[in-house]
Amino acid sequence: xxxxxxxxxxxxxxxxxxxxxxxxxxxxxxxxxxxxxxxxxxxxxxxxxxxxxxxxxxxxxxxxxxxxxxxxxxxxxxxxxxxxxxxxxxxxxxxxxxxxxxxxxxxxxxxxxxxxxxxxxxxxxxxxxxxxxxxxxxxxxxxxxxxxxxxxxxxxxxxxxxxxxxxxxxxxxxxxxxxxxxxxxxxxxxxxxxxxxxxxxxxxxxxxxxxxxxxxxxxxxxxxxxxxxxxxxxxxxxxxxxxxxxxxxxxxxxxxxxxxxxxxxxxxxxxxxxxxxxxxxxxxxxxxxxxxxxxxxxxxxxxxxxxxxxxxxxxxxxxxxxxxxxxxxxxxxxxxxxxxxxxxxxxxx
Amino acid sequence: xxxxxxxxxxxxxxxxxxxxxxxxxxxxxxxxxxxxxxxxxxxxxxxxxxxxxxxxxxxxxxxxxxxxxxxxxxxxxxxxxxxxxxxxxxxxxxxxxxxxxxxxxxxxxxxxxxxxxxxxxxxxxxxxxxxxxxxxxxxxxxxxxxxxxxxxxxxxxxxxxxxxxxxxxxxxxxxxxxxxxxxxxxxxxxxxxxxxxxxxxxxxxxxxxxxxxxxxxxxxxxxxxxxxxxxxxxxxxxxxxxxxxxxxxxxxxxxxxxxxxxxxxxxxxxxxxxxxxxxxxxxxxxxxxxxxxxxxxxxxxxxxxxxxxxxxxxxxxxxxxxxxxxxxxxxxxxxxxxxxxxxxxxxxx
Ligand SMILES: CC(C)[C@H](C(=O)O)[C@@H](O)C(=O)O
Ligand SMILES: CC(C)[C@H](C(=O)O)[C@@H](O)C(=O)O
Numbered sequence: 001x002x003x004x005x006x007x008x009x010x011x012x013x014x015x016x017x018x019x020x021x022x023x024x025x026x027x028x029x030x031x032x033x034x035x036x037x038x039x040x041x042x043x044x045x046x047x048x049x050x051x052x053x054x055x056x057x058x059x060x061x062x063x064x065x066x067x068x069x070x071x072x073x074x075x076x077x078x079x080x081x082x083x084x085x086x087x088x089x090x091x092x093x094x095x096x097x098x099x100x101x102x103x104x105x106x107x108x109x110x111x112x113x114x115x116x117x118x119x120x121x122x123x124x125x126x127x128x129x130x131x132x133x134x135x136x137x138x139x140x141x142x143x144x145x146x147x148x149x150x151x152x153x154x155x156x157x158x159x160x161x162x163x164x165x166x167x168x169x170x171x172x173x174x175x176x177x178x179x180x181x182x183x184x185x186x187x188x189x190x191x192x193x194x195x196x197x198x199x200x201x202x203x204x205x206x207x208x209x210x211x212x213x214x215x216x217x218x219x220x221x222x223x224x225x226x227x228x229x230x231x232x233x234x235x236x237x238x239x240x241x242x243x244x245x246x247x248x249x250x251x252x253x254x255x256x257x258x259x260x261x262x263x264x265x266x267x268x269x270x271x272x273x274x275x276x277x278x279x280x281x282x283x284x285x286x287x288x289x290x291x292x293x294x295x296x297x298x299x300x301x302x303x304x305x306x307x308x309x310x311x312x313x314x315x316x317x318x319x320x321x322x323x324x325x326x327x328x329x330x331x332x333x334x335x336x337x338x339x340x341x342x343x344x345x346x347x348x349x
Numbered sequence: 350x351x352x353x354x355x356x357x358x359x360x361x362x363x364x365x366x367x368x369x370x371x372x373x374x375x376x377x378x379x380x381x382x383x384x385x386x387x388x389x390x391x392x393x394x395x396x397x398x399x400x401x402x403x404x405x406x407x408x409x410x411x412x413x414x415x416x417x418x419x420x421x422x423x424x425x426x427x428x429x430x431x432x433x434x435x436x437x438x439x440x441x442x443x444x445x446x447x448x449x450x451x452x453x454x455x456x457x458x459x460x461x462x463x464x465x466x467x468x469x470x471x472x473x474x475x476x477x478x479x480x481x482x483x484x485x486x487x488x489x490x491x492x493x494x495x496x497x498x499x500x501x502x503x504x505x506x507x508x509x510x511x512x513x514x515x516x517x518x519x520x521x522x523x524x525x526x527x528x529x530x531x532x533x534x535x536x537x538x539x540x541x542x543x544x545x546x547x548x549x550x551x552x553x554x555x556x557x558x559x560x561x562x563x564x565x566x567x568x569x570x571x572x573x574x575x576x577x578x579x580x581x582x583x584x585x586x587x588x589x590x591x592x593x594x595x596x597x598x599x600x601x602x603x604x605x606x607x608x609x610x611x612x613x614x615x616x617x618x619x620x621x622x623x624x625x626x627x628x629x630x631x632x633x634x635x636x637x638x639x640x641x642x643x644x645x646x647x648x649x650x651x652x653x654x655x656x657x658x659x660x661x662x663x664x665x666x667x668x669x670x671x672x673x674x675x676x677x678x679x680x681x682x683x684x685x686x687x688x689x690x691x692x693x694x695x696x697x698x
Contacts, residue, residue, distance in 0.1 A: 089538045119576050124468045140506060146541050152509040153545035157489060160501040187589075189438045192495050196502035219596035226575060227468050227600050240536075244593055247568035251576050 003305055004037040006066035008059065011045040011088060012278025013288040014072025020290030020345040021070060021297040024317070027349045028301070028310050039066060043095065044074025044088035044278075054091030060098060068304040069095075069271040070297055073278035088278075096136050101263035101271055102163070103170045104134040105299075106246045108229075110253040113322055116333050118254030120226065125253050130232040131178070132249055133171040134242025136263055138163045139193070141239050159193045159238065164200040166266065171236035172208045181212045181233035185221045185241055197238065218245070225249055250275050257289035257330045258318075260296035262303055270304050272296040286340045289328040291318050294348060314348075321347045351384040352654055355415035357392040357408065360437060361627025362637040363421025369639030369694045370419060370646040373666070376698045377650070377659050388415060392444065393423025393437035393627075403440030409447060417653040418444075418620040419646055422627035437627075445485050450612035450620055451512070452519045453483040454648075455595045457578075459602040462671055465682050467603030469575065474602050479581040480527070481598055482520040483591025485612055487512045488542070490588050508542045508587065513549040515615065520585035521557045530561045530582035534570045534590055546587060567594070574598055599624050606638035606679045607667075609645035611652055619653050621645040635689045638677040640667050643697060663697075670696045 007022060009015035022038060029036050041059040048054050054074070063069050074088040084090060095101070110118075110128040118125040143156030168184070175182040184201045186194035198215055205213050216224065218241045224231060225245065229252050237245060250256050259275040274292030282288055294314060302311035321344060327336045328344055339347070356371060358364035371387060378385050390408040397403050403423070412418050423437035433439060444450070459467075459477040467474040492505030517533070524531040533550045535543035547564055554562045565573065567590045573580060574594065578601050586594060599605050608624040623641030631637055643663060651660035670693060676685050677693055688696070 084538075087538065093539070119470060119473045120468050121470055141539050143503070148541040148545050150510070152507060153541040154492070155506040155540045155542050157504040157506060158501060161499070187592075189433075189436065190442070190490050191504045192497040192502040193504050196497050219592050222571070222593045222597040223600045223605075226597065241593075243536075243568050244571045244590075248571035248575065248597065251572045256572075 001305065001307065002035040002037070003068070004039060004066040005300070006063040006069045007038050007040045008043040008069060008071045009040070010043050010072040010074040010278065011076050012073055012280045012283045014044070014074065014278055016283070016286070016288050016341055017274060017290045017293035018070060018072040020341060021293040023345055024294050024314060024348055025297050028314060032307075032310050034307070034310075043071065043091045045076050045079045047091060048079055048082065048086050048088065052086065054086065054088055055094040055098070063095070063099065068269065068300045070300060071271055071273035072293065073274065073276065075278045076280045093141065095271065096263060097142065099269065099271070100137060100265050102135060102137045102266070103167055103264040104136040104242065104246070105174070105262040105264065106132045106134070106250070106259065106275060108132065108249045108253060108259065111255050111258060111319070111322065114253065114255045114258070114331060116254065117331060118252065120229075120252055124227070125229065128229045128253050130229065130249070131174055131234050132242060132246045133167065133174060133234060133236040134246055135163065135167040135238045136242075137239075139239035157191070157193050157240075159196060161196065161200060164197050165204065168201055168204050168236060170264075171234055172204060172211055175211045175234040176208070179233040180210055181214070183214045183216050183221070183232055183235045185216050185218050185235060185237035185245065187218050187241075188215070189217065193238070221245055222248060225252060246275075257328070258291045258295065260292050260299050262296070262299045264303060268304050270300065272300040286342055287329050288341050289330050290341050290345055294318055294345075317348045350654065350656065351386070352417070353386040353388060353415040354649070355412040355418045356387050356389045357418060357420045358389070359392050359421040359423040359627065360394040360425050361422055361629045361632045363393070363423065363627055365632070365635070365637050365690055366623060366639045366642035367419060367421035369690060370642040372694055373643050373663060373697055374646050377663060381656075381659050383656070383659075392420065392440045394425050394428045396440060397428055397431065397435050397437065401435065403435065403437055404443040404447070412444070412448065417618060417649045419649060420620055420622035421642065422623065422625065424627045425629045442490065444620065445612060446491065448618065448620070449486060449614050451484060451486045451615070452516055452613040453485040453591065453595070454523070454611045454613065455481045455483070455599070455608065455624060457481065457598045457602060457608065460604050460607060460668070460671065463602065463604045463607070463680060465603065466680060467601060469578075469601055473576070474578065477578045477602050479578065479598070480523055480583050481591060481595045482516065482523060482583060482585040483595055484512065484516040484587045485591075486588075488588035506540070506542050506589075508545060510545065510549060513546050514553065517550055517553050517585060519613075520583055521553060521560055524560045524583040525557070528582040529559060530563070532563045532565050532570070532581055532584045534565050534567050534584060534586035534594065536567050536590075537564070538566065542587070570594055571597060574601060595624075606677070607640045607644065609641050609648050611645070611648045613652060617653050619649065621649040635691055636678050637690050638679050639690050639694055643667055643694075666697045
């Protein structure tokens with residue numbers, strides 16, 4: 001198989017962890033006889049510095065000519081005082097919108113050997129295995145009007161039935177490949193958009209009689225993620241709720257440094273990135289945990305290229321290194337052997 | 350002192366826990382020589398049943414003629430299929446708006462003897478002591494336009510500078526009576542309303558040089574509440590974020606059944622209610638935990654009536670009963686003695 005991958009390392013530890021993932025991809029290519037063409041381009045703060053644009057036209061063109069996008073991380077305090085259109089995050093928002101990456105997929109799975117690092121009691125966090133499906137191109141992030149003056153400000157939360165249908169369908173399909181339970185999160189007792197959301201879920205349910213559907217209010221979901229995270233299989237929700245709940249979920253198993261994500265378009269094209277951020281404080285020290293980036297690359301093989309055994313091989317390699325007792329410093333506990341980013345990657349390969 | 354209290358028991362366990370609080374208030378009145386006139390009125394589902402209105406005019410009048418409102422809980426599946434204007438929650442939203450109860454105050458404090466019930470590890474949850482200040486009458490809940498048709502739906506997130514100023518000032522004042530740290534939560538990297546919010550906090554900060562101010566993005570706050578809840582002293586945020594984060598915070602110490610809340614107007618008038626809901630499943634069994642209702646009544650004495658020793662006496666009485674090893678069934682652990690709601694209240698008195 002021959003594929004072109006746009007590689008956008010971004011800021012902070014982005015380049016280090018992306019390079020780690022690239023090394024593993026190259027070794028996969030070699031072993032399985034694939035060719036991955038890598039096209040590097042700038043996004044985020046580094047793109048602001050070089051092009052005065054967090055998502056330069058050059059980068060868009062590279063991505064348009066590719067089969068998938070592998071991203072590191074964006075952001076850093078250096079750009080904090082910039083106006084909105086020159087901030088790293090704007091690059092992320094624009095690329096999502098430009099490529100219509102409406103479905104953000106975030107698996108959260110407890111890793112037994114890491115439960116020590118969880119803030120939750122082991123009996124609460126163990127065996128958690130869920131996927132959050134977040135709508136990524138609608139809602140409060142993009143709705144108009146959106147404006148501000150001296151005296152007041154407004155943002156607009158809009159959803160069309162079509163936007164809701166496609167994300168909800170996507171979530172139903174994922175639920176079908178898993179334990180068959182879908183939790184739809186909204187605030188239907190207050191918001192009109194949530195009422196429409198709930199209506200659509202109720203309708204689509206008929207096409208998925210095999211899936212158990214549950215509606216949950218967002219405030220209640222924020223509690224249940226902590227008190228009973230095992231109660232979730234697939235959770236689907238709108239953009240802003242998904243932002244909050246997926247970050248909340250990312251810390252419950254103690255493995256934030258391990259979590260990958262995918263942001264998908266309807267045709268399978270997608271952007272893959274670790275959930276953790278750019279972590280400027282540990283940049284350039286060869287200590288960052290590359291697991292999330294590697295696992296994001298594995299998601300890319302699976303979702304955009306349909307290379308399932310290759311994806312599993314990558315996932316098993318990462319888990320194997322952890323099980324052998326090696327880890328990067330973020331996961332250090334008595335009895336573990338701390339290694340550098342490079343050494344970790346070599347072992348994975 | 351002579352005060353009139355509007356008592357709105359509401360639905361589910363609301364009447365039981367409110368009656369518990371009333372009993373304790375009566376005993377306080379007797380011991381300290383105060384007179385509390387109690388005026389009962391309907392709100393929520395029971396008001397829908399009796400008046401076809403979750404906040405009847407009669408109830409508004411009773412509250413207007415009172416010095417404070419003590420509320421139980423509203424809601425239940427019985428009214429789930431009703432149209433919005435006939436749902437119990439609508440009563441709550443309307444009373445907040447009608448009385449301009451803009452400041453929702455929710456203290457979350459770890460109780461050593463209850464840490465067992467926390468989903469968090471003891472070393473994470475112990476010594477948590479924070480207050481969440483949520484804006485309660487603006488934002489997405491009330492902004493116009495708010496509408497829905499077959500094809501799409503919209504809600505509007507609006508804030509005026511004035512609305513932000515008054516809640517932020519309130520939070521600064523609370524921080525001053527505590528450890529002097531204020532965390533303002535927003536999504537200033539995406540929302541215009543959040544940019545205005547952050548601007549106001551930065552301005553008001555000058556008037557409070559003694560307070561340490563920190564800005565935090567809502568997604569990050571959702572993580573930090575779990576990974577490092579002790580890092581918070583006072584948190585201030587807008588309505589919807591506050592809804593989600595305060596419910597998340599309510600479960601971290603394992604004492605949801607203990608948490609009181611206040612919703613205040615600028616002049617000190619306020620509505621006091623337990624954080625827990627109406628719990629229809631345990632209604633009428635004399636097993637509900639009345640602590641949150643009693644502690645809400647204590648907040649009423651403190652905030653609306655300036656009766657500080659009386660409030661402390663109530664708080665200490667509840668903690669004393671717990672320390673003596675008694676609890677309601679929700680808090681049962683080996684070695685504790687489970688008692689009924691009535692017995693618990695008698696012991697508090
Ligand atoms: C950087 C920011 C705009 C972004 C978001 O809120 O969507 C991030 O928090 C995320 O969740 O991917
Ligand atoms: C009942 C509901 C409208 C309400 C809210 O979201 O404000 C409740 O969740 C709360 O937090 O008091």
